[in-house]
Amino acid sequence: xxxxxxxxxxxxxxxxxxxxxxxxxxxxxxxxxxxxxxxxxxxxxxxxxxxxxxxxxxxxxxxxxxxxxxxxxxxxxxxxxxxxxxxxxxxxxxxxxxxxxxxxxxxxxxxxxxxxxxxxxxxxxxxxxxxxxxxxxxxxxxxxxxxxxxxxxxxxxxxxxxxxxxxxxxxxxxxxxxxxxxxxxxxxxxxxxxxxxxxxxxxxxxxxxxxxxxxxxxxxxxxxxxxxxxxxxxxxxxxxxxxxxxxxxxxxxxxxxxxxxxxxxxxxx
Numbered sequence: 001x002x003x004x005x006x007x008x009x010x011x012x013x014x015x016x017x018x019x020x021x022x023x024x025x026x027x028x029x030x031x032x033x034x035x036x037x038x039x040x041x042x043x044x045x046x047x048x049x050x051x052x053x054x055x056x057x058x059x060x061x062x063x064x065x066x067x068x069x070x071x072x073x074x075x076x077x078x079x080x081x082x083x084x085x086x087x088x089x090x091x092x093x094x095x096x097x098x099x100x101x102x103x104x105x106x107x108x109x110x111x112x113x114x115x116x117x118x119x120x121x122x123x124x125x126x127x128x129x130x131x132x133x134x135x136x137x138x139x140x141x142x143x144x145x146x147x148x149x150x151x152x153x154x155x156x157x158x159x160x161x162x163x164x165x166x167x168x169x170x171x172x173x174x175x176x177x178x179x180x181x182x183x184x185x186x187x188x189x190x191x192x193x194x195x196x197x198x199x200x201x202x203x204x205x206x207x208x209x210x211x212x213x214x215x216x217x218x219x220x221x222x223x224x225x226x227x228x229x230x231x232x233x234x235x236x237x238x239x240x241x242x243x244x245x246x247x248x249x250x251x252x253x254x255x256x257x258x259x260x261x262x263x264x265x266x267x268x269x
Contacts (some may be wrong), residue, residue, distance in 0.1 A: 007150070009097035012083075014038040014070050014139060016048045019208030020158055021102040023236035025052065027244050029061035033097060036083055037065040040105070062090075070103055071131045073138065080142060095150040096143060098247050101136045101157040101180075104210025107172045108250075120172055128172040133179030140187055144194075150197030154247045157184055158239075159200040159258060161266050169215045182257055188256030197255035201243065204234030204262030230263030238263075 011028045015021040016037030025035050035056050043050055049065065056063040064086060068075040087094040106128030109120035136157050143149045162170045163177030180200065189197040205224035211217055226234050242261045246254070260266055 003120070007093035007095050008034065010034045010036055010094060011098040011100065012038070012096050012143075013100045013102065014135075015100070015102035015104065015158075016065060017041055017045070017052055019102070019104065019210055020203065020206070020236045020239050021100065022052050024100055024102070024243055026059070026099060027061075027237070027240035029056045029059040033060075034062040035064075036096075037063070038070050038079065039065060039067055039105045040069050041067055050267075056256065057215045057229070059224035070139075071135050076139065077141060080138055080146060080148070081232045084148070096148050096153055098173040098243070099139070099143065099149070099153065100243070101139065101155075103132055103135065104208070104213075106132045106176055108169045108214060109172070111171050125172045125175070128176050129179055129254050130242050133175060134183065137183050137187070138181060140191075140198075149194075149196055150191050152249055152252070153196045154251075155184075155187060155196065155198040156243055156246075157198075157200050159182075159202045161202060161204075161262075163258075164218075165200070167214070167220065184258075185256050192255055195252070197252065199246070199255060200258045201239060202258050202262065202266065203239050204228060204265040206234045206236060206239075208236060224265055227268045228265040229268065230265075232263070234262050234265070 011033045013021045013035065016025050017039035022054065025037055029035050039049060053063055055064050062085065066079040068079055070076065107120050107124035109118060109124060111120055113119050140155065157180050159177045159181055162174040163181055167174065170247045184198050184200045191198055205221050207221060214220065221233055239261050
């Protein structure tokens with residue numbers, strides 16, 4: 001199927017208010033995409049969210065942010081209705097060029113603990129797998145039903161080395177990342193006939209509001225910096241720059257991958 005010709009391109013960033021999502025929203029706005037952002041923040045964080053939105057506007061992009069739980073099906077349908085209504089009001093043809101799933105919301109409890117009270121529960125595991133793993137599928141299903149994606153659209157989901165290796169207290173999130181990568185492969189297979197690609201982005205260890213909650217992140221970051229051939233940690237901007245390049249129509253034959261954006265960190269044992 002040929003790449004889409006014409007139409008106003010948008011990015012839909014699920015997890016847009018900090019870390020990778022914030023950097024990618026700003027970078028894609030600078031490259032000419034309008035931005036829809038999904039975030040889930042308390043009132044105390046809204047000053048920063050407002051700052052992110054204003055920075056996106058300053059680049060000349062149209063921007064709409066929605067503060068909802070991305071895993072709530074009813075809220076998801078509601079905000080997608082609002083996005084389509086916004087397109088209708090603007091007139092013309094619009095489509096989601098880039099969809100990014102970057103949600104850091106899951107349990108960081110160990111599987112086993114001496115007194116058992118601190119062990120991860122079934123409910124916590126299932127929530128983590130759903131929010132950080134399978135939630136991607138439900139967004140894509142809804143976007144396809146509404147014809148908001150089109151030939152030339154690019155789907156990305158943030159994974160990590162924890163999807164295939166062990167990090168203390170990261171077990172439920174590690175499982176969610178493995179689930180996410182599996183979903184990316186299946187989506188890539190089913191979406192290729194539509195001219196839509198799906199890839200996972202494996203960033204190196206990065207200090208973000210989400211990663212800062214991982215117990216022992218300081219030691220993990222120190223070790224990652226020591227072994228990274230680039231001599232430093234990955235930054236959200238490293239990932240944002242990569243996605244801005246990867247969204248090119250010239251990458252239409254790249255799909256179903258886990259693409260490392262880590263300065264070579266994961267190849268060093």
